[in-house]
Amino acid sequence: MTSSDNTPQADRPLSPHLSAYRWQLTSLLSIAHRLSGVALIIGLVALSFWLFFLGQNAQASALVKIIFFSWFGKLVQIGFTAAFFYHLLNGVRHLLWDFNLGLELPQVYRSGYIVIVLTLLLTLAVWVGT
């Protein structure tokens, strides 16, 4: 906490006490939902620039192609694919919780493992098959 915060709230503990929790599957998946969300925002911006440069002349699209076909470009794309599937599947898990479904602790763990396994399988399916 910086002392430059002069608001009364500034001295109270921050809402997600990440350092106060013992790491466990539930907290790990929760923070992973946020991190994948932030990654997907960056991916959305990248998607927009892909559209923009592809919409321009052929020269610009050739450059885009080089970026997408490089090993680093592929690695980033695999990461985005995994973040996409994780955020999608875990988002469905959140929506089910909103309907009061699967909130018992063993169910929360089970759905958590299902999300991890499905994320890996779907990411593999996209990248191994192509």
Next chain:
Amino acid sequence: MKPLALFALHRGTTRHWAAQRVTAVLLTPLGVWFVAASINLFRSSREEVVRWADNPLSLVLFSTFFLVAYWHAALGATEILTDYIHNPARRSVVKNVIYFVLGLSLGFGLVGLFLLARG
């Protein structure tokens, strides 16, 4: 929460909560479609993407996915800011910067999509 409370959008936080869920529900099928449709798209030539964008169904589905995804992104970014930036003035500045960048990037994407759809 009663189901009808979803429609009682009179409070900012309630509206934010509901909008996040509505966009999430929309993005679930749209996201699955996007993955299926875009598996080969990113490695395609410009001509192939133009042909893809020429199909009205894919153009409508993609535009919907694109706009709802940006909306969901803005909501999610706001939620993170609310949790981590506690100084209201600073939060408002960061929020405006993020909205500006997202808006600009959305504009770039839409221009590109328009150019591709035009051929």
